[in-house]
Amino acid sequence: VLFGDGNGFIGGHTRFSTGQNDPSWSLVVGDFDNDRQLDIAIGKFYVPQIVVLLGYGSGSFGPPIINELESVIFFASWIDAVDINDDGYLDVIVTNAGLDNVAVLLGKGDGTFQPSMTFSTGLTTAPYSGAIEDFNGDGVLDIAVLNFATLNVAVLLGYGNGTFGPYMILPGIFRGVFAMVAADFNRDGRMDIAYAGLQSQTATILLNTCECCEQEFFNMSRTTHQ
Known part of the structure; x- marks a missing residue:
């Protein structure tokens, strides 16, 4: 942890153990034990x-x-924390690029979690990054993941209880894409997706044009910026 002085300067640092000798790859900050102090979760x-x-x-x-986690092979390429089932405790969502799925761990409010649930992102997809937002306007959080191996985006619509429906595919991303975010880029009240990567000097925005009900898939129109 590197400490700021409040004036834009980052000074000294302190190291903290993350357990056994295995590389840490992703992390997220949140209050996982509801004591109003910030904690760290590490994949x-x-x-x-x-x-x-x-x-x-x-x-x-x-x-x-x-x-x-209930897994043999693991690569926590992306992790985020949100109260996915609205019980007042932060949960963790992590992409497992080694097993082509998303793992959801529902928080207990003490820094521990219920047994992980996994949801497929497609065969040999290697999900590398993700975003958690309400993509179909039903008031429930969904998951979008960027599949590095198959060059597409998979969306899993949430049910509001910590579980998700089967993945749906948005095709046609560029090779070498590693990062994605979700935001309402055109201020129409719908969450859009942007992604970028190493092998292209562009950022691509997928505009959400959904006019559908909660059970239907949303459409995306693509705009690329250089």
Whole structure:
């Protein structure tokens, strides 16, 4: 952790253990034990674990809390935290690029999670990045993931209880795309998607043109900017 001085300067740092000798790949900050102090959740590279460091509010953190996932191969390429089932506890959503799925861990409010649930993103897709928003306007959070191997975006519509429907595909992304975000780029009240990568000097925006009900798929129109 590198500490800021409030004037734009980042000064000294302190290291905190994340458990056994396995590379940490992704992380997200949130209050996972509802004590109003920021904590850190970390996704590992090889080991199927989500590690939580509970914060003390002073810039220091407690020992690692190890949350095992139901997986053999793992690569936590992206992780995010949101209360996906609206129970007042932060949950964790992580892409598993090694097993072509999204894992959802519902929080217990103490830095631990219920057993992970996995949802397929398609065969040999290698989901690398993601975004959590309401993409079909039903008031329930959905998941969009960027599939690195198959060059497409998969969308999983949420049911509001921490589970998700089968993936649906938006085709036609560029090779080498690694990162994506979701936002309402044209201010029409619908969440759009933008992505970019290493092998193209462009950013592409998928505008959400959905006029559908919650059970139907939304359409996207593509605009590329250089």
